Amino acid sequence: MKDTVSHCPVENAMLVLAGRWRILLIYYLLEGTKRFSDLRRDMPKISQRMLTLDLRALEAAGYVRRTVYPEVPVRVEYSLTEEGQHLRSLVDVLGECGERLTRHRDAKA
Amino acid sequence: MKDTVSHCPVENAMLVLAGRWRILLIYYLLEGTKRFSDLRRDMPKISQRMLTLDLRALEAAGYVRRTVYPEVPVRVEYSLTEEGQHLRSLVDVLGECGERLTRHRDAKA
Numbered sequence A, B: 001m002k003d004t005v006s007h008c009p010v011e012n013a014m015l016v017l018a019g020r021w022r023i024l025l026i027y028y029l030l031e032g033t034k035r036f037s038d039l040r041r042d043m044p045k046i047s048q049r050m051l052t053l054d055l056r057a058l059e060a061a062g063y064v065r066r067t068v069y070p071e072v073p074v075r076v077e078y079s080l081t082e083e084g085q086h087l088r089s090l091v092d093v094l095g096e097c098g099e100r101l102t103r104h105r106d107a108k109a
Helices: A009-017 A022-029 A036-042 A048-060 A088-108 B009-017 B022-029 B036-042 B048-060 B088-108
Strands: A064-069 A075-080 B064-069 B075-080
Touching: A009 A022, A009 B022, A009 B088, A022 A036, A022 A048, A022 A075, A022 A088, A022 B009, A036 A048, A036 A075, A048 A064, A088 B009, A088 B088, B009 B022, B022 B036, B022 B048, B022 B075, B022 B088, B036 B048, B036 B075, B048 B064
Parallel strands: none
Antiparallel strands: A064 A075, B064 B075
16 A cells, blocks of 8 residues: 555545554454464454554554564564554444444344 | 455444545545545545445445436535444544554654
């Protein structure tokens, strides 16, 4: 995704957070520190490659911290930075939107 | 985007709202009723095809109303439904995320 910063804060946020999985990744990392395998279990529909790319993008944006423990085999953990923790309000609002959407759909069904 | 409803409201919301432009479209429609050409002027980087597909998806989700006036030439306008207006809180939170992101980037630069 071309990273051209725009004058609009909403567009700037979407440059980083758009895509089907990134905000969902934040949602699961709000539960606490996770390994790659934990995140794949949380999100069975995401591919290994997509998870790798999304984690890297969220790390580059300053939302996710990747910690490597020099053990054998090496251990890698992902957690939210302080900036990442601030996305809780966004995840909460999106959760409300999702619930309204489901209620709206059920009412139409 | 496969529309498989999940148990997770955040994922359900992202099924509809993911993608670089959809929430931005809501952002501009919060300003009021718009024509297709208005939205293309608001979002010069979006393609005609993408704008058409995103408007159709938002309409199907119940967020956008498409009104056709039988004039010559025909006039088509887009506006937010009541459900669409409820997304204002999401757009506001995303705007704050975008501002924090810019401040965070400037601090690192």
